[in-house]
Amino acid sequence: MTELNSLTIKQAKEGLIKREFSSFDLTEACLAQIEKVDKKINAFIKPIAPTYDDVVSAARKADKLLSSNQDLPLLGIPIAVKDNFSTMGIRTTASSKVLDDYIPPYDATVVKKLKDAGAVLIGKTNMDAWAHGSSTETSDYGSTKNPWNTKHLPGGSSGGSAAAVAADEAIAAIGSETAGSIRQPASWCGVVGLKPTYGRVSRYGVIAMASSLDSPGPITKTVEDSALLLRVLAGTDEFDATTSLPPVGDYTLPVVDNKIKNLKIGISDEYFIDGIDKEVESAVRLSIEKLEKMGAKIVKINLVKPKYATSVYTIIQRSEVSSNLARYDGVRFGKDRKLFGEEAKRRIVLGTYSLSSGYYNQYYNRAAKARSLIVNDFEKAFEKVNVILGPTSPSLPLHAGASENAAMFGEIADILVEPSSIAGLPGINIPIGFSKSMLPIGMQIIGRQFAEDLVLQVAHQYEMATANENWRKKRPNL
Amino acid sequence: MVKKHEISKSKDLIISSTGTTARSEISSASVTYFSDDKTRIKHIAELAALDITQDEGVKLSQQLDETLAYINNLKDLDNLVSQLEPSSQITGLENISREDEPSPSLSQDEALKNAKATQNGLFKVKGVLNND
Numbered sequence: 001m002t003e004l005n006s007l008t009i010k011q012a013k014e015g016l017i018k019r020e021f022s023s024f025d026l027t028e029a030c031l032a033q034i035e036k037v038d039k040k041i042n043a044f045i046k047p048i049a050p051t052y053d054d055v056v057s058a059a060r061k062a063d064k065l066l067s068s069n070q071d072l073p074l075l076g077i078p079i080a081v082k083d084n085f086s087t088m089g090i091r092t093t094a095s096s097k098v099l100d101d102y103i104p105p106y107d108a109t110v111v112k113k114l115k116d117a118g119a120v121l122i123g124k125t126n127m128d129a130w131a132h133g134s135s136t137e138t139s140d141y142g143s144t145k146n147p148w149n150t151k152h153l154p155g156g157s158s159g160g161s162a163a164a165v166a167a168d169e170a171i172a173a174i175g176s177e178t179a180g181s182i183r184q185p186a187s188w189c190g191v192v193g194l195k196p197t198y199g200r201v202s203r204y205g206v207i208a209m210a211s212s213l214d215s216p217g218p219i220t221k222t223v224e225d226s227a228l229l230l231r232v233l234a235g236t237d238e239f240d241a242t243t244s245l246p247p248v249g250d251y252t253l254p255v256v257d258n259k260i261k262n263l264k265i266g267i268s269d270e271y272f273i274d275g276i277d278k279e280v281e282s283a284v285r286l287s288i289e290k291l292e293k294m295g296a297k298i299v300k301i302n303l304v305k306p307k308y309a310t311s312v313y314t315i316i317q318r319s320e321v322s323s324n325l326a327r328y329d330g331v332r333f334g335k336d337r338k339l340f341g342e343e344a345k346r347r348i349v350l351g352t353y354s355l356s357s358g359y360y361n362q363y364y365n366r367a368a369k370a371r372s373l374i375v376n377d378f379e380k381a382f383e384k385v386n387v388i389l390g391p392t393s394p395s396l397p398l399h400a401g402a403s404e405n406a407a408m409f410g411e412i413a414d415i416l417v418e419p420s421s422i423a424g425l426p427g428i429n430i431p432i433g434f435s436k437s438m439l440p441i442g443m444q445i446i447g448r449q450f451a452e453d454l455v456l457q458v459a460h461q462y463e464m465a466t467a468n469e470n471w472r473k474k475r476p477n478l
Numbered sequence: 479m480v481k482k483h484e485i486s487k488s489k490d491l492i493i494s495s496t497g498t499t500a501r502s503e504i505s506s507a508s509v510t511y512f513s514d515d516k517t518r519i520k521h522i523a524e525l526a527a528l529d530i531t532q533d534e535g536v537k538l539s540q541q542l543d544e545t546l547a548y549i550n551n552l553k554d555l556d557n558l559v560s561q562l563e564p565s566s567q568i569t570g571l572e573n574i575s576r577e578d579e580p581s582p583s584l585s586q587d588e589a590l591k592n593a594k595a596t597q598n599g600l601f602k603v604k605g606v607l608n609n610d
Contacts, residue, residue, distance in 0.1 A: 241574040311549040332593030368564030407541035424568035
């Protein structure tokens with residue numbers, strides 16, 4: 001029989017409702033898996049908070065509600081949360097020693113919504129410190145390893161969340177993306193990662209990286225689970241004035257529909273950049289052919305070269321980083337600024353420089369104008385196509401140590417997800433197979449703002465059409 | 479890693495950037511001020527309240543130049559963006575406001591719980607207007 005910890009949210013919910021097992025059983029199975037494999041992959045910040053007793057009592061509470069037939073969307077489901085989400089009474093470090101002893105006095109809106117939906121918070125996941133990076137190697141608590149091959153990186157910054165889901169340490173996890181931090185680790189760990197439209201999910205209580213870009217979202221085993229979690233997380237928030245006003249979609253995914261038939265999928269050759277891994281390229285091209293066979297119309301489009309988005313992103317993000325990290329003065333909470341790591345300093349230095357007197361026009365303002373160009377570029381593309389598809393990452397998961405001494409590692413690794421992030425668009429990574437070396441390959445589907453519904457449907461249809469492909473049976477050997 | 483002579487080349491490119499619109503936007507005072515690497519990093523570190531050792535400063539300065547050399551590619555787009563307004567956000571939202579009504583918030587104890595130094599229920603900070 002399938003181990004309980006390897007279930008999806010949907011499967012776990014069915015089992016809980018039918019009383020085949022309890023939330024306690026499910027939670028224990030996840031905790032046992034953490035105990036067994038986390039020494040090898042370091043997906044969680046140690047010591048794991050909340051404590052064992054806290055987790056178990058949350059599961060027992062869920063079981064009580066289940067026995068009185070309470071119907072909540074995540075009742076009794078163990079979920080891991082990236083350590084940049086404030087959790088009331090539970091240590092929150094953002095993987096930086098500056099926040100080593102920080103115990104937030106309140107919950108981030110995302111955490112509150114998970115709790116209200118009945119979820120069991122199972123642990124806080126490792127990440128690049130302050131979410132600066134795409135490797136988790138900038139974490140002050142040691143790098144996370146890729147569950148498929150521990151000599152390789154899981155990606156980042158939500159590398160702990162992606163690895164925890166891939167290794168079945170949690171039923172699902174929450175990540176956050178500024179540009180790539182959900183989709184890229186999801187791609188490298190072979191799981192589903194959704195970056196919603198900017199503003200669709202509240203940033204309140206998330207330790208800020210770049211406030212005009214940060215977007216929390218789900219990391220899951222299936223597209224259906226992603227839709228289910230988005231429904232819980234999305235919506236306006238009185239504590240975040242940038243949350244979007246349009247009503248939240250239903251995101252229900254019908255088992256059979258003809259969404260793909262005559263759907264116009266845009267492909268930009270610019271996204272198959274020079275130096276792209278050949279196995280990644282051929283896997284994505286093969287997936288495009290499959291979608292064509294399913295009835296989609298493939299339309300060639302030309303988008304602005306992603307390398308310009310990397311520059312726009314680097315300037316805007318580092319400028320916002322330098323401003324956001326200015327608040328850490330060790331007075332109200334957290335420790336001294338002396339404890340900032342190398343990557344944080346590097347980003348603060350460039351951000352401070354680009355915002356400083358005499359340089360603002362040359363850097364920040366020029367980037368903000370180019371941002372408009374990229375926004376318009378996507379708008380024009382979406383007049384011709386319904387969704388845009390491409391590789392999520394230009395490479396397979398890189399070897400541990402790859403980020404060392406690379407001044408722009410994070411920004412370069414995320415080159416293919418930066419344009420859509422800059423424009424605030426929703427995008428999803430779905431796994432499409434493995435390399436010969438048994439490392440996961442992912443593909444992204446991007447939609448116009450608030451088109452999460454369509455993006456999820458296309459991803460879901462693809463997932464169902466390829467459900468029987470052999471590679472889907474593989475599990476990490478830990 | 480970029481080699482030393484390449485760094486100085488890229489720095490010239492950016493700091494003395496000749497003949498482009500960027501040049502006219504940089505005041506000559508700041509060019510002089512940042513003309514030497516050490517002064518530049520020291521000034522940035524002061525602005526950002528960072529403690530940076532000499533070794534770190536050298537490395538950060540090199541990496542700053544490396545990054546500036548990369549992002550300099552945005553100049554390619556100057557003709558395309560000259561007529562565009564800068565975007566600082568992409569939500570299209572404007573003036574989100576609410577009634578200014580008081581509501582429960584953190585208690586004084588909760589707010590102070592993470593502070594390293596407190597006095598009489600207040601945050602205690604180092605003096606900022608001391609003479610010494």
